Amino acid sequence: MTRIGFSTGALALGNFEKALALLRGKNTSAIELSALRTPELPKLIAALPSLDLKEFSYVAVHAPSFFTPEQEGTVVRQLMEVPKEYPIILHPDAVHDFAKWSDLQAQLLLENMDRRKADGRSARELQGWFNRFPEARLCLDLAHAQHVDPTMTEASQIISTLGSRICQVHISELDSNSHHHPMSYSALRAFAEVAYSIVKDAAFIIESNLVESPDPSVQIDDELEKVRNLLSRTEWDCAPAWTDQSPACVH
Amino acid sequence: MVLRPGSVQTVFPELETLSPVIQLERDLGADWRSLKTAAEETQTVLFELDQLVSGKASADSSVVVTGSLGRKEYTKGSDLDWILLVDGAGDARDQQTFLEIDRAIDAAERFKKPGREGTFGKLAFSQPMIHHIGGEEDSNSNTTRRILLLLEAVSIGESRAFERVRKGILLRYLQEDRGLFQRDHSNRIRWVPLFLLNDLARYWRTMTVDFAYKQFDRGNKGYALRSVKLGISRKLMFASGLLACFWCDPEISGIPAPQPRVQNLIASLNEFLSWTPLERLALFFSKHLADAREGDFLRQTALALFGAYDGFIEMLNTPEVRDHLEKLPPEQVHTDPIFKNARAIRSQFRQAVHDMFLDNRSPLYTLTIDKGVF
Numbered sequence A: 001m002t003r004i005g006f007s008t009g010a011l012a013l014g015n016f017e018k019a020l021a022l023l024r025g026k027n028t029s030a031i032e033l034s035a036l037r038t039p040e041l042p043k044l045i046a047a048l049p050s051l052d053l054k055e056f057s058y059v060a061v062h063a064p065s066f067f068t069p070e071q072e073g074t075v076v077r078q079l080m081e082v083p084k085e086y087p088i089i090l091h092p093d094a095v096h097d098f099a100k101w102s103d104l105q106a107q108l109l110l111e112n113m114d115r116r117k118a119d120g121r122s123a124r125e126l127q128g129w130f131n132r133f134p135e136a137r138l139c140l141d142l143a144h145a146q147h148v149d150p151t152m153t154e155a156s157q158i159i160s161t162l163g164s165r166i167c168q169v170h171i172s173e174l175d176s177n178s179h180h181h182p183m184s185y186s187a188l189r190a191f192a193e194v195a196y197s198i199v200k201d202a203a204f205i206i207e208s209n210l211v212e213s214p215d216p217s218v219q220i221d222d223e224l225e226k227v228r229n230l231l232s233r234t235e236w237d238c239a240p241a242w243t244d245q246s247p248a249c250v251h
Numbered sequence B: 001m002v003l004r005p006g007s008v009q010t011v012f013p014e015l016e017t018l019s020p021v022i023q024l025e026r027d028l029g030a031d032w033r034s035l036k037t038a039a040e041e042t043q044t045v046l047f048e049l050d051q052l053v054s055g056k057a058s059a060d061s062s063v064v065v066t067g068s069l070g071r072k073e074y075t076k077g078s079d080l081d082w083i084l085l086v087d088g089a090g091d092a093r094d095q096q097t098f099l100e101i102d103r104a105i106d107a108a109e110r111f112k113k114p115g116r117e118g119t120f121g122k123l124a125f126s127q128p129m130i131h132h133i134g135g136e137e138d139s140n141s142n143t144t145r146r147i148l149l150l151l152e153a154v155s156i157g158e159s160r161a162f163e164r165v166r167k168g169i170l171l172r173y174l175q176e177d178r179g180l181f182q183r184d185h186s187n188r189i190r191w192v193p194l195f196l197l198n199d200l201a202r203y204w205r206t207m208t209v210d211f212a213y214k215q216f217d218r219g220n221k222g223y224a225l226r227s228v229k230l231g232i233s234r235k236l237m238f239a240s241g242l243l244a245c246f247w248c249d250p251e252i253s254g255i256p257a258p259q260p261r262v263q264n265l266i267a268s269l270n271e272f273l274s275w276t277p278l279e280r281l282a283l284f285f286s287k288h289l290a291d292a293r294e295g296d297f298l299r300q301t302a303l304a305l306f307g308a309y310d311g312f313i314e315m316l317n318t319p320e321v322r323d324h325l326e327k328l329p330p331e332q333v334h335t336d337p338i339f340k341n342a343r344a345i346r347s348q349f350r351q352a353v354h355d356m357f358l359d360n361r362s363p364l365y366t367l368t369i370d371k372g373v374f
Helices: A016-023 A040-050 A069-079 A098-107 A123-132 A142-148 A153-165 A185-195 A216-231 B020-028 B033-053 B093-107 B126-131 B140-151 B160-175 B194-218 B223-247 B262-273 B277-291 B295-316 B319-327 B337-358 B365-373
Strands: A004-007 A030-034 A058-062 A088-090 A108-111 A137-141 A166-171 A203-206 B061-065 B082-086 B122-125 B154-156
Touching (some): A004 A016, A016 A030, A016 A040, A016 A216, A030 A040, A030 A203, A069 A098, A108 A123, A108 A166, A123 A153, A137 A142, A137 A153, A142 A153, A142 A185, A153 B262, A185 B262, A203 A216, B020 B033, B020 B277, B061 B160, B122 B126, B126 B140, B126 B160, B140 B194, B160 B262, B223 B295, B295 B319
Parallel strands (some): A030 A058, A058 A088, A088 A108
16 A cells, blocks of 8 residues: 655644644655755754654654755754655755765655756656666656646656656645645646556655645545545546546557 | 657757758758758747746746747748747736746847738737637637647747647547547558648648738738748648558558557657658658568659748758748739749649659558548
8 A cells, every 4th residue: 555644744834743743643654754954954863762753653854945055064964863764855946966976876865856946856857867866766746747848758757758757746736836735636637647656665755735724634634535536537537527438558 | 869850959969960951951862951951040030049048937838839940940030930839827927938938039039020910920828729629719829830840840949838848749649539548440450640730731721721811911022932831831831740640550660560659659749740841751762662562652752842832941051032922913924933933833833742642653642541631
């Protein structure tokens, strides 16, 4: 069964303890501990040994999305403290000096970027990054892929060319200003066109922003249910509604 | 560096190694120097435009040129047909960006203004192009922009919006095509996108009707030149669109059949459409010259087609000939030697296109009869 969970940053900005508390008893099996801003990282690293994460069979850490060249060495040293079994999600455009990351690369999950970024958005651009980090794996962000190409053609190409590298999936809805939101019918419909082809052992991490939700508990349940429904769909379920015979591809 | 077709990057370096037209010219031992001259001039113009508009479009907008620039056939009398294509959240500042680009182009005092219909030289939005296909809202301008965006367009500089919109349009055509990927009466998978094909055919007929409308509207002014363009460059555009639809069939493209999914077809169509119309035809001939049983027939057809087109471009790139045709009264066309020559070129082109699609020795024959007529 696919492991599903949340990013702590989607539930409580810069406060992973609060996010973990919100998830207690929610029957989630995956968690991404977010340190998107550099000041959050040392606190998270320090807390890691004492965090109660036993209900999660998949734990990942999200590295800061921005740091200066001067900060890069410190960020890498701090990330070296992350247990080896926890993948580290990294935005490729954040990197200044590839050499600094070489010892971490087997632990890295490079994430595909949204359309505001100049690199790391498409299968072709990501391949360039994997040439630099051949041992790294991929965190496929479905919302970013949809943002780059709403037809999901780029997502499909990422999955077909880099599918074996996918370790984790980010899922949420992104608006045209690149803000993450709870998933709508429209977003789920687009994701359904490719989700069935993602490797089954990839963990799904929800990034729908519920920080300002008046009732986060209910919305956590809603978002989890949406992803479970999405993952229960087969390729056949995702065929256009008018299809009245099995898709030709199964023959 | 891998250069992709359809963006301004493509036409800058290594033109000769990139263009399928040049490759076909070599394979056939032909000499299409007017095509080469026009392609080189296109490079120069696109470079100048790139300098003029650099940094003005955003991740949500693209400067898109169509017409002769989009076909890499810029000649001395060419218009500059361009739009600022916006694909993003509503922002009133887009109009200011458009005006800034318009001023920069004007200030260069180099480019001829777009035609009087007002389809180009405008701010244009992705939503109607994607959502209004057919129906009351699909105006002549909307159809024109949409089809040209697919068939003969190049983005200058920032291309993200352009690429998204083109794929978005393709998604509309493919998702609503009920029989796509289903087995047809002969138990073959249908790869040819008929909704798209029908809209391309509709646009071709619209151009022919608008040709008559413009005679009516403009009192036959410019008849001779428009008549030649309709029969050659406009026809080429339709032929290349029809070919794009047939190219979806792995038997025509020679590319191993992908999983029959909409996203796979969008990817391959988008790639093929990123070539210019003439390049698409060249890819078809190059593919089938070598392995077709009818290699000689295709060789002769390609020589006739590209030779005629080369002659057409030479005419357009000769100012006195172009000017003469532009001003020639319709009542003189039957006796005018320059128009007679133009008509001979048009006839050769028409016959070659006819042979390419409708001669039973062509690999396209069956699909043309089966899907392209009724």
